[in-house]
Amino acid sequence: MFVQRYLFFVWLCMVSANFSEFFFASTPTTPAVQKPAWGFHAHQQINRLAVFSLPAEMMPFFKRHIDFLTDNAVNPDRRRVAVVGEAPRHFIDLDDYADTSATTLPRFYKDAVTRYGEDTLAARGIVPWHIQLAKYQLTEAFRTRNVRQILRIAADLGHYIADANVPLHTTRNYNGQLTNQHGIHGFWESRLPELYSGKFDFLVGPATYIESPQKEAWRAVFRAHAALDSVLVFERDLTKEMGDTRKFGFEERNGVTTKVYSETFSRQYHERLRGQVERQMRASVKMVGDFWYTCWVDAGQPDMRQLARQELTETDKNEEAAEQQSWLKRLLRVRAEN
Numbered sequence: 490m491f492v493q494r495y496l497f498f499v500w501l502c503m504v505s506a507n508f509s510e511f512f513f514a515s516t517p518t519t520p521a522v523q524k525p526a527w528g529f530h531a532h533q534q535i536n537r538l539a540v541f542s543l544p545a546e547m548m549p550f551f552k553r554h555i556d557f558l559t560d561n562a563v564n565p566d567r568r569r570v571a572v573v574g575e576a577p578r579h580f581i582d583l584d585d586y587a588d589t590s591a592t593t594l595p596r597f598y599k600d601a602v603t604r605y606g607e608d609t610l611a612a613r614g615i616v617p618w619h620i621q622l623a624k625y626q627l628t629e630a631f632r633t634r635n636v637r638q639i640l641r642i643a644a645d646l647g648h649y650i651a652d653a654n655v656p657l658h659t660t661r662n663y664n665g666q667l668t669n670q671h672g673i674h675g676f677w678e679s680r681l682p683e684l685y686s687g688k689f690d691f692l693v694g695p696a697t698y699i700e701s702p703q704k705e706a707w708r709a710v711f712r713a714h715a716a717l718d719s720v721l722v723f724e725r726d727l728t729k730e731m732g733d734t735r736k737f738g739f740e741e742r743n744g745v746t747t748k749v750y751s752e753t754f755s756r757q758y759h760e761r762l763r764g765q766v767e768r769q770m771r772a773s774v775k776m777v778g779d780f781w782y783t784c785w786v787d788a789g790q791p792d793m794r795q796l797a798r799q800e801l802t803e804t805d806k807n808e809e810a811a812e813q814q815s816w817l818k819r820l821l822r823v824r825a826e827n
């Protein structure tokens with residue numbers, strides 16, 4: 490199952506490589522194969538927009554590095570096949586637990602390990618626990634005023650939070666493979682934002698302090714899971730009504746004719762969801778800003794103007810580039826082997 494899931498995301502990388510040239514003037518210049526799937530540009534949008542919810546004291550630093558936070562919003566997906574232990578951080582199969590009510594699933598990773606063991610947790614995904622760890626790490630990075638770490642962890646944390654808000658990241662039926670709805674993952678998190686997010690309202694207001702990041706992470710996954718039923722049922726009903734010939738169409742992407750969910754099918758599905766994709770994206774933007782802000786406050790509100798003036802050292806830059814290169818190499822090796 491693990492292998493299947495890895496391969497699925499490798500596939501998603503390839504599919505969404507075609508969807509990536511949107512929205513931002515600062516589109517990275519990395520090769521297409523490195524661009525994974527929220528969808529690639531949804532992750533970028535979420536990190537970018539979250540910056541604008543931050544208070545004036547944090548703004549000089551985050552504005553200065555907004556392109557880094559945007560471009561690196563998908564690093565965790567780039568790593569997921571290449572780095573051991575990365576894949577489970579992006580999801581949680583809540584329906585693999587007999588009782589997923591808010592009161593019974595251990596809220597803290599240590600307690601969860603005691604009850605289920607690490608292997609089971611890894612197989613079922615750990616996103617709400619990992620958000621808590623990344624929150625702690627970002628607070629430490631602010632506390633030690635480590636510019637490179639602040640940027641890397643803030644970008645990563647934004648990614649995990651966004652994933653936690655995707656209904657299909659909270660189920661073992663993550664690509665509709667158990668209900669004959671193959672492809673629904675990319676449809677919901679890439680195709681719909683690609684078609685409609687230009688009209689979404691992303692004004693989320695100023696970031697607010699989170700009293701309990703642990704509770705907030707869990708609230709997000711349970712809220713996303715509650716939306717799962719509509720994601721699957723509406724797609725199934727609409728498929729019955731429209732039939733496969735109207736469901737799919739062909740579009741030219743990078744010179745290649747590609748089978749896609751048709752615009753008519755996408756629009757009708759989107760209308761039935763009544764703004765669900767927009768709601769979940771907005772919730773992600775708000776939550777990312779709130780977490781970044783909370784980490785900064787918990788670290789004693791370091792002077793971000795001063796940190797904004799610091800340049801990344803050459804060593805930092807070289808290490809960053811070398812690391813990305815090594816993910817790519819490993820990713821290509823995995824793909825070649827399969």
Ligand SMILES: [Zn+2]
Nearest residue numbers: 565566579652
């Ligand atoms: Zn992810």
